[in-house]
Amino acid sequence: AVKKRADYRQPDFLIDHVDLEFTLIETTTKVICISKVTRNGSHNKPLILDGEGIQLSSVCINGTEAADYQQTDTSLTIDIDTDTFELRIESIINPKDNSSLEGLYLQAGAYCTQCEAEGFRKITYFLDRPDVLATYDVKIIADKVNFPFLLSNGNKVDSGDLSDGKHWIKWSDPFKKPCYLFALVAGDFDLLEDKFVTQSGRTIALELFVDKGMLGRGQHALDSLKKAMKWDETEFGLEYDLDIYMIVAVDFFNMGAMENKGLNVFNSKFVLADAQTATDEDYFNIEAVIAHEYFHNWTGNRVTCRDWFQLSLKEGLTVFRDQQFSADMSSPIVNRIQNVKVIRERQFAEDASAMSHPIRPDEVIEMNNFYTVTVYDKGSEVIRMLFTLLSKTGFLAGIKLYFKRFDGQAVTCDDFVQAMEDANDKDLSQFRRWYSQSGTPQIVVTDTYDAISKIYRIAFEQKHIATFEQKEKQNLVIPIQFSLLNDKLESLNLGDTDQQQLTLELNETQQCLEFYNVESKPIPSLLHGFSAPVKVDYPYTQQQLGNVMLGSPDEFARWDAGQQLFSNCIHNLAGKTELQQTTSIAETIAMFEPIIESKDISLALKAEILTLPSFETLFQQLDTVNIDALNQSRKQLFKALAQTFQANWLSHYSAFEKQPYAYQSQQVEQRKMQNLALKYLTLSAQPDVEQLLTQQFNNADNMTDSLGVLGAAQLGDLDLFERLMLAFEQKWHADPLVLDKWFALHANTDRSDILARISILMGHSRFTINNPNRVRALIGTFCFFNVAGFHNIDGTGYKFVADYLIKLNEVNPQIAARIITPLIQWQKVDKTRQQLMQLQLMRIGDTKGLSKDLFEKISKSLP
Ligand code: ARG
Ligand code: ZN
Numbered sequence: 128a129v130k131k132r133a134d135y136r137q138p139d140f141l142i143d144h145v146d147l148e149f150t151l152i153e154t155t156t157k158v159i160c161i162s163k164v165t166r167n168g169s170h171n172k173p174l175i176l177d178g179e180g181i182q183l184s185s186v187c188i189n190g191t192e193a194a195d196y197q198q199t200d201t202s203l204t205i206d207i208d209t210d211t212f213e214l215r216i217e218s219i220i221n222p223k224d225n226s227s228l229e230g231l232y233l234q235a236g237a238y239c240t241q242c243e244a245e246g247f248r249k250i251t252y253f254l255d256r257p258d259v260l261a262t263y264d265v266k267i268i269a270d271k272v273n274f275p276f277l278l279s280n281g282n283k284v285d286s287g288d289l290s291d292g293k294h295w296i297k298w299s300d301p302f303k304k305p306c307y308l309f310a311l312v313a314g315d316f317d318l319l320e321d322k323f324v325t326q327s328g329r330t331i332a333l334e335l336f337v338d339k340g341m342l343g344r345g346q347h348a349l350d351s352l353k354k355a356m357k358w359d360e361t362e363f364g365l366e367y368d369l370d371i372y373m374i375v376a377v378d379f380f381n382m383g384a385m386e387n388k389g390l391n392v393f394n395s396k397f398v399l400a401d402a403q404t405a406t407d408e409d410y411f412n413i414e415a416v417i418a419h420e421y422f423h424n425w426t427g428n429r430v431t432c433r434d435w436f437q438l439s440l441k442e443g444l445t446v447f448r449d450q451q452f453s454a455d456m457s458s459p460i461v462n463r464i465q466n467v468k469v470i471r472e473r474q475f476a477e478d479a480s481a482m483s484h485p486i487r488p489d490e491v492i493e494m495n496n497f498y499t500v501t502v503y504d505k506g507s508e509v510i511r512m513l514f515t516l517l518s519k520t521g522f523l524a525g526i527k528l529y530f531k532r533f534d535g536q537a538v539t540c541d542d543f544v545q546a547m548e549d550a551n552d553k554d555l556s557q558f559r560r561w562y563s564q565s566g567t568p569q570i571v572v573t574d575t576y577d578a579i580s581k582i583y584r585i586a587f588e589q590k591h592i593a594t595f596e597q598k599e600k601q602n603l604v605i606p607i608q609f610s611l612l613n614d615k616l617e618s619l620n621l622g623d624t625d626q627q628q629l630t631l632e633l634n635e636t637q638q639c640l641e642f643y644n645v646e647s648k649p650i651p652s653l654l655h656g657f658s659a660p661v662k663v664d665y666p667y668t669q670q671q672l673g674n675v676m677l678g679s680p681d682e683f684a685r686w687d688a689g690q691q692l693f694s695n696c697i698h699n700l701a702g703k704t705e706l707q708q709t710t711s712i713a714e715t716i717a718m719f720e721p722i723i724e725s726k727d728i729s730l731a732l733k734a735e736i737l738t739l740p741s742f743e744t745l746f747q748q749l750d751t752v753n754i755d756a757l758n759q760s761r762k763q764l765f766k767a768l769a770q771t772f773q774a775n776w777l778s779h780y781s782a783f784e785k786q787p788y789a790y791q792s793q794q795v796e797q798r799k800m801q802n803l804a805l806k807y808l809t810l811s812a813q814p815d816v817e818q819l820l821t822q823q824f825n826n827a828d829n830m831t832d833s834l835g836v837l838g839a840a841q842l843g844d845l846d847l848f849e850r851l852m853l854a855f856e857q858k859w860h861a862d863p864l865v866l867d868k869w870f871a872l873h874a875n876t877d878r879s880d881i882l883a884r885i886s887i888l889m890g891h892s893r894f895t896i897n898n899p900n901r902v903r904a905l906i907g908t909f910c911f912f913n914v915a916g917f918h919n920i921d922g923t924g925y926k927f928v929a930d931y932l933i934k935l936n937e938v939n940p941q942i943a944a945r946i947i948t949p950l951i952q953w954q955k956v957d958k959t960r961q962q963l964m965q966l967q968l969m970r971i972g973d974t975k976g977l978s979k980d981l982f983e984k985i986s987k988s989l990p
Contacts, residue, residue, distance in 0.1 A: 132436040132489045138259055139172045141165050143303070145261045147251070149231075151238055151269040151313055153223040156231065157184075159215065160251040162261070166210040174205045177245070178252035180220070180230075187215040203252040216252050225249070226897055226938045234379035234897070235338075236273065237314030239392060241385060244435055244494040247306035257305040257432045258537040267313060268295040274313040276336065278373060280304070280388045300388055302368065303535060305431055310387030312336070312375045319345040323353055323367070326360045331367050336375040337399065344399040347790065348374065348413055355418035358452050363526065365425045374398065374417070378863060381899050381941050382498070383416050386423035393420070396864055396900060402788035402829040404865050407798060409830075410790040414456060419449040430530065433537045435494045439486040439562075440540045442498075443506020447514070450507060457792055460682045461731045467657045467683075470508065472743035474500040474660070478567045479747070480952045481988035483594040487540050487562040490596075492983035495941050501565070508660040509561045513544075515606045515658055516558070516632065517551050524550040557634055558604040566594040568603060570633070572665040576648035583611070583649060586639040587631060589661075595987070605633040608658040608681075611642070611649035616678025619649055627680050628655060650674055652688075655681035662748075669695060669710045673718040682732055689736040692718060693764065694748055697740075700760035701753060712767045719768075723775045730796040734803050739765055742914050752955045754918045769811035777813065780804040788829035802835030809843040817847060824851055830865070837872050845878065866893050867904035874908035881916040882927050885909060896935060899942045906931055910949045917949060918956070922963035925950060929967035932981070933974050940978030947971070947981060951988035965989060 146161040158181075164174065179201055186193045188207060195206045205214075222233040230249025231240050240250065248255040264284075267277040271294040281300025288294045316336035323331045333352060335345050352374070359365045374391045376398035384393040397416040400409055426448065427441035454462040477483060477500055486506040488497055514522045525547035532546060540562050548555045569592070574585040587607060591600030610628045611619040618627040621642070631638065642649075650671045653663050667675075667688075672695075675688035696715040722728065722736050742761060746752050769776065783797045805823070808816045820843075824836040837855065840848040852869065859865040873888055874881075885905060888894060894901050910917055910928050917924040928950060935943040953964040971977070972985045 128492070130491050132434070132487070135434050135436075138167055138254055138256060139170060140174050140254065141167050142254055142259055142261045145263045145306075146266075147263065147309075148266040149268065149311060151222075151267065151274065153233060154221045156220050156222050157217070158220060158251045159217045160253065162214045162216075162253070164212055164214050171208065174207055174214075176203045176205070176216075176252040177201065177248035177255040178203050178218075179249050180225075181249070181252060182219040183252070184217040184219060185215075188212050190215075201248075218251060220250060227941065228379055228381045228899065228939060229941065231311065232379070234377070237316075237377060238269075238274070238312065239314075239375070239377050239379075240309065240311045240387075241381060241392065242309050242387075243307040243385060244438075244498075245307075247309060250309075253306055255306055256434065257307055258434065260303040260305055260431075260535075260537060262303055263298075263300045263309060265298045265300075265309075265311065266295055267298075267311060268293055269313050273315065275315050276313065276318075278310075278312040278336075278375065278390055280308070280310055280390050282370060282389075300369075302388060302428070304388050304428060305537065308386070308388045308428055308431075310385070310390040310392060312377075312390065312392065315339065316375070317342040317345075319349055321349050321353070323356050323372075325356070325366045327366060329366075329370070331356075331369075332371045334371065334373045335398070336373065338376070338378070338395070341376075341395075341399055344401045344404065345376075347400045347405075347410060348376075348393075348398045348417055351414040351417040352421060354414070354456065355421040355452060358418070358455065359422060359425070359448075362451070362455075363425075363448070363523070365530075367424060368429070372421075374420075378900070379898055381939070384420050386420040386427055388424075388428050391420045393417075394900065396867070399864060402790075404830055404859075404862060406829075406831040406834055406868075407790060407795045411453070411457070415449050415453050418452045419445055422448045422452070425530070429535065430533045431537045433539050435491065435497070436488055437539050438497060439502045439506035439509075440538065440543055442503045443486060443510050444543070446503050446507035447510040450511075457795075458729070458731050460686070460729075461735060463656060463683055464686055464735050466504070466507075468741070468744065469500060469504050470657075470660050471747055472741055474505050475567050475662075475747040476743065476952055477501050478565060478594060480954060481595045482948075482951065482984060483565045483596055485561075485563050485565045485597075489563075493944070493979040495980055496944055496983050505660055508657075512561070512604075512606050512659055513547055513555075513558070515608070515630065516604070517547065517553065521551045521553075522547070555604075557602070560601055560603050564591075564600060564603065565597050566591055566600065568605060568659075568661040570605065570607065570654075570659075570661050570663045572651065572653060572663060574648075574651065574665075576645065578647075581644050581646065583642040583645040584639055585642075585651060586637055587633050588637040589633055602634060602636055605659045605661060607631045607633055607653070608655035610652045610655065610680055610684075611645075612652055612674060612678050613649055614647055614674075616674055618652075618678075618680050619645065630658070652679040652681060652684045654684070654687070655679075656683045657687075667691065669715065669718065676718070676736070677721060686732065686736050689719070689722070690740045690744075693739050694745060697745060697757070697760045697764050698748070700763055701756040703749065712764060713771075715764070716768055716771045719772075723772055723779075730800050731792075734796070734800045737768075738803065739768070746955065750955065751957075754914065754956055754960065755920070758914050766810050769807040769809075772807065773811045773813055776804040776807040776811070780808060780819070785826075788831075798831050798835070802832070802838070805835055805839040806842060809839040812843070816843065820847065820851070824854075830868075834868060834872075841872060841876055845876070848876070860893065863893065863898075863900070867900050870894070870901065870904040871908040874905050875912040877913070877915050881909070881913060882923055885927070896938050899939065902935065902939075902942055902946070906935075907946050910946055918960060920959065922966075925963050925967040929971050932971050936971075936974055936978055936981055937976065940980040943978065944980035944984055947984055951984055953988070 142162045144163040148159040150157040189212050197204045222231045225232040229246040265279040277296040279298035281298050284299045285297040319335040321333040335349050337345050369389045376393045376395040378395050380394040383397050397413050422445050426444045432440050528550040529546035569590040571588045576583045608630045621629050652675045672688045672692045676685050679685045696710050820836050827833040932943050953961045968985050
């Protein structure tokens with residue numbers, strides 16, 4: 128059934144307090160839920176509770192067994208005329224056989240919950256919607272030996288032992304919350320403890336629970352948490368509220384992490400790190416995800432969503448906050464580039480597909496399908512535009528008003544924008560369209576220069592094309608930051624004082640700016656810092672792009688110009704003749720010589736500029752894609768870049784002394800450059816490269832350098848690659864998180880027998896379809912990144928994935944629906960492949976017991 132945003136109605140009943148009691152038994156866990164219910168308004172409708180897969184034992188109202196109720200697969204309807212009553216529901220659930228990892232599940236010896244978005248209904252019958260806010264008291268009873276730790280939200284208030292080897296613990300959460308923020312964890316863990324003193328002087332106990340034996344890998348996560356707590360105080364003035372903050376790391380988890388009040392549950396991949404097993408990227412991600420979940424305590428928990436269509440209210444804002452935090456912790460420019468890659472590779476792809484939706488969707492079949500790059504990452508870009516338009520001061524004033532008005536409430540995206548509007552006295556009515564309009568706007572820029580009058584005119588036009596679910600489009604408010612460069616690569620003065628950059632608020636179809644006394648025709652440097660999630664179209668020559676790359680005052684624009692240089696070259700090679708100008712490989716590469724030799728540019732930015740745009744980015748630049756030609760052309764330029772600069776790569780590779788590993792920016796940048804150089808050396812078949820690879824592999828004291836070797840070796844002689852992979856497996860076979868890196872490397876290797884390889888790996892003793900990290904590493908990587916294998920013109924890649932998804936549909940629908948993404952994005956590929964992809968979609972669609980998750984994506988994407 129399709130749910131519509133426009134159909135929102137207030138709940139008929141409210142629950143303001145819940146008493147839960149769990150007796151944890153593998154296949155027959157007993158749940159008693161006592162709710163204080165009140166009728167909301169005057170009506171005589173029955174109470175309809177959500178529930179799925181629950182075995183109901185009894186229903187009592189005010190202490191007497193009720194008889195007047197009806198059950199369906201997904202609901203429990205209770206006829207009642209009292210306005211305020213206590214509802215007691217006793218039921219049985221089966222955590223052991225719950226492979227969906229939603230609700231309460233038992234995996235690897237620990238009980239754990241995941242309730243967002245609609246998982247609480249798998250635990251007990253309830254009003255499972257985010258606008259029903261209650262305080263919770265939770266009692267957990269379980270075997271003491273196997274489950275010494277029994278955790279839930281809030282503060283521990285009581286505990287005791289029972290005669291039969293069981294014990295119990297009671298938790299109380301004083302903050303009202305929706306049920307999606309409920310959590311329960313039971314198991315045996317190692318515990319890392321610390322403290323944080325808040326700005327107002329309160330001491331918060333910090334507790335990090337990890338699998339036994341993993342204590343040595345928890346420190347970075349804990350340090351990250353303290354940094355995040357401090358940062359939120361200094362930047363946003365937001366302080367933690369409970370006396371205890373707990374984080375539990377588990378191996379079986381559908382997503383990254385979950386912000387349950389006072390008890391975050393994390394995918395162990397975003398907690399555990401030490402030099403030997405985690406890469407610099409892992410360290411970065413851990414810091415970012417720990418911060419993200421922590422920031423949710425205010426943006427998500429204290430102020431939550433009225434309904435799930437408003438998801439971006441908390442996610443877009445919290446992603447923006449974690450991005451700002453990460454930028455402050457490390458390199459702002461590298462961070463910004465990473466954010467933009469996510470938008471261009473994945474969000475643009477989503478907007479161009481049958482799953483396109485605005486950051487605030489209008490229609491949903493399965494809510495889990497809307498935890499998307501659009502809601503999260505484009506949502507964050509929308510917040511960032513507000514930050515740009517209102518300035519930091521104005522934005523913070525809006526945030527302050529938002530909390531003043533809505534603390535403790537469940538609200539909408541409109542409420543948020545209203546607070547921004549009121550605090551700044553600025554009309555945001557047109558800006559609001561970003562919430563309701565899907566699609567990637569295109570900005571067409573044209574300019575003229577008159578040498579006699581010395582007038583330069585530049586015009587910006589916004590264009591919107593229909594998306595799958597929405598034909599009519601309106602003009603948006605688009606902040607465009609730009610500057611103008613002269614022939615000497617100097618920035619023109621664009622204001623009264625020394626102002627190099629302007630921000631145009633484009634809100635009409637077309638707007639034109641005029642500049643006087645301009646000595647020669649300038650080159651525009653456009654969309655500084657990616658000031659809006661749009662595509663820009665200006666007829667640059669390669670020479671002009673080279674000038675922007677070398678001379679723009681904005682580092683992002685410099686990187687972006689370099690990427691466009693590469694992109695143009697690749698598209699030309701692939702025969703896309705509609706592009707403005709043709710350009711030879713050698714000419715393009717020569718333009719990067721000043722970059723590779725530059726001593727002033729930061730190592731991090733240099734490495735970014737010298738990295739080719741990904742296949743996914745290139746794919747999104749075109750309306751129709753010749754997959755094979757694009758893949759080949761990219762490889763061709765990659766190789767030429769390797770060969771032309773072989774000597775430079777070698778000197779970059781050898782430029783730094785190796786120091787003992789630390790996750791520290793100078794070292795991170797050096798490793799990044801070295802491992803990039805190693806890739807190029809491998810591709811160029813530099814004579815000593817085999818020795819360099821072997822040496823680095825044997826001497827590496829950290830995972831970044833080990834993986835750097837494997838990532839490079841994968842591009843060269845596959846025999847060497849195989850030998851190294853074998854050694855790696857022998858060393859790490861007992862470490863699931865490290866082994867995931869190994870599965871992923873195998874899955875994206877370019878080789879003709881890739882499907883046979885993956886089939887063998889599916890039989891690997893450490894592979895299991897029940898673990899989302901394994902499935903993502905092997906099957907997900909193949910679909911998303913192995914272009915040649917997945918898109919093999921014989922259709923075997925698509926069929927392989929479809930076969931797998933048919934199995935995964937029964938085990939874990941949420942993960943299946945994530946992995947199907949590349950298969951539904953058939954819109955730009957050739958007719959032959961389109962048909963092959965659709966054929967497989969239809970096969971999956973015919974599966975008996977197809978989940979809502981897959982059904983939604985398949986039905987939307989089949990023509
Ligand atoms: N709220 C969590 C986060 O952003 C993610 C929850 C994802 N839930 C889902 N059903 N996919 O940190
Ligand atoms: Zn989030």
